[in-house]
Amino acid sequence: MTLPSVRRSVLVDDVIQRLRAEITSGRWPVGGRIPTETALTEQLGVARGTLREATRALIHAGLLQARQGDGTYVRATNELAGAIQRLDSELADVLEVREALDAQAARLAAERITPQGLAALDGLLAERADAWQRRDRDAWVRADHAFHQAVAVASGNALLSDLYTALGPALRRSMAAHWDERGFHGADHRGHEDLLDALRAGDTARAARSAAANIDATQGWHRDAHATAPEPSATTEG
């Protein structure tokens, strides 16, 4: 017979799926500690080796983090960020991708954003401006990223939002390598307010244009930083 066989799925895959479901469902919240290996082997009725293969898969994927002698913790709810970081991309490349996503997020958000979304953006922009005045770099980075992230969420596109989130760590990692060489780059106040106005007005074209312009500013800073070094090999990259 050519019956494609009952294809009794591999046990480890079942375990992976069940552990992953606990994470994605939020029953195991990010930052929390999951049950011990002993407990899980009993609950799931599998050998420790099988369970360890499953957890190791999720650890590599970036969903879990194991600490010997302590326990295993939840780190993320999807594997996107981990996958992107393993690509080890150049900052310039990350910025170009972010520019594309940013513009599209702005465009879509201009059509779909809700009053609540607009209010949230208002608050984040105020935080961002406040941090800038206090010269608090970390707070500014947080607020700035939260603002962009909120725009991505307001796009109503889950994939776009997830991608944007996942790009964050790679961006910060690359950025940090350049930051101390060149210093804190000048933040563009007006650009973000212009974007917010466009979203409020539902002006898709202006929103996209404004978002692109904001990224351009960062790219300009990045280009300038490199222009100071005549030889690319003189920097930390490469």
Place this chain on the structure above:
Amino acid sequence: MTLPSVRRSVLVDDVIQRLRAEITSGRWPVGGRIPTETALTEQLGVARGTLREATRALIHAGLLQARQGDGTYVRATNELAGAIQRLDSELADVLEVREALDAQAARLAAERITPQGLAALDGLLAERADAWQRRDRDAWVRADHAFHQAVAVASGNALLSDLYTALGPALRRSMAAHWDERGFHGADHRGHEDLLDALRAGDTARAARSAAANIDATQGWHRDAHATAPEPSATTEG
């Protein structure tokens, strides 16, 4: 002492890294079979359980595929496609993200594409047209995707290109679910030729506009397919 300890990395992580290096370097080519567990345990000097944890991590990541009784094969060189597919995105969301990446790829390619790149695009477009005339759906899909992929590569942005590639399976998967409901959608001959012209001319704005217009056509097809069903719940999607 507060010396952050020698941080003797976990053995499994070393193994994962070494296996992954074999894949990313191309020493283990995609589609090929990797050495058996017995051989690897000897080469690496680790227990079978440790090796299995490593391979399991790469299997879940989508880099490897194990077949009981046969062997383990290389499936991909990075974990992006696997990560994106686990998000289980809506087709509409995938199309919107692809639109953003497509336009950006076209814009960048218009600045950076080489004569060889242009020649390659010429050939792919001819293949695409030929498949269309022969009413060969599979060949057309392949050629169409290869064309877009080539544009992404011509952008000179590795991250953008990788993302585009990784989006492919998710796109095809979603698309297949809709295809038979609505039939093969009308392909736009002129749009792609217009894009190629813009690239040849180095016209970034026109290239981006053309790319966006091409995606719009697919989105229109997708929208129409849903418009035929008055109740969204009447379709296969959730």
Place this chain on the structure above:
DNA sequence: GGACGTTAAAGGTCAGACGTTTTATGTCTC
């Protein structure tokens, strides 16, 4: 109350055994 040593518990690694599936081999029959 703080410094220190002890100890229990958690994850990390190793070893060996057996099960299940696939592929290749070899034999038998027509």
Place this chain on the structure above:
DNA sequence: GAGACATAAAACGTCTGACCTTTAACGTCC
């Protein structure tokens, strides 16, 4: 000689049990 079948080898899948390493909590001592 070609095809069908039975057999055996090889590969991944799972289980059991032991021991190591690291961490955190506890308790003791000064």
